[in-house]
Amino acid sequence: MSDSMDVFDRDLIRCRRKRAAAAFVAHDFLFREVGGRLVSRLEDIRQRFPIALELGCRTGVLAELVGDRGGIECLVRSELSEAMAQQAVAQWPSALTVIADEEQLPFRAGLFDLVMSNLVLHWVNDLPGTLVQAHRVLKPDGLFLASMVGGHSLSELRTALAVAESAEVGGGARIAPFIADVSTAGTLLQRAGFAMQVVDCDTITVLYTDPMHLLRDLRGTGESNAARKRRRTPLRRGILQAALDHYRIVHKDSEGRVPATFQILYLTAWATERSQPQKRPHGCIDNKGHTG
Secondary structure (H helix, E strand, O other), X not given: OOHHHOOEOHHHHHHXXXXXXXXXXXXOHHHHHHHHHHHHXXXXXXXXXXXXXXXOOOXXXXXXXXXXXXXXXXXXXXXXXXXXXXXXXXXXXXXXEEEOOOOOOOOXXXXXXXXXXXXXXXXXXXXXXXXXXXXXXXXXXXEEEEEEEOOOOOXXXXXXXXXXXXXXXXXXXXXXXXXXXXXXXXXXXXXOOOEEEEEEEEEEEEEEOOHXXXXXXXXXXXXXXXXXXXXXXXXXXXXXXXXXXXXXXHHOOOOOOEEEEXXXXXXXXXXXXXXXXXXXXXXXXXXXXXXX
């Protein structure tokens, strides 16, 4: 793998998912919100998908949300973390769950009618290669449906950390880099061999009573920065406090809440040409999953 495709530490991602597995349900509201918006797109499609694959199932949230939508009769789930996979099996034992890296899919070509992924692909190093593999394992006329975090996410936190650390010398970013350009994601789908690719974007604003709760949610879901060029020195208490103070002062609303903005990219594509799905509405939720 070239240096340009070795952005994230996959072993660290696996370790963080292991750490987060047991208490993931206490922090998974964003996964549920985005997953619900993702699978609702199946309601717009008359075609049934008897054999489906989920990439990066975490603790099984997406399988729960899919229910009987899409006519899925057999669901196969892959997960990088064994601890997360065990939680998924406990939640939905009827689905086949395998330990596998999203970058190295162990499935034969043309096996699945549907490939789904919810908030996983932003941590993949070789996204073009992963999309090629997803296309390979789909049957002709198969559907690829995924969501991923975009690069404009957590702008408030990025700014607060940058301001607090402005006096520091050297170091790297505290928040990982992700794809932010809708057209770039669409081009990657096209190059992977998909047809009728559609990429659209939601901006979801989560409202917190305190920015420290955001940091706890990121840790609780295993979503802390895993970029290889991340700053390795621990965040000193004084700098963290300065960042949190900046966050509160600049961003709090009239009720004392602070926003955390997430850019979510939705990728829809077919192994052969299909009608274009409809875009989903934007929205705002709090960290309990309530819309508003």
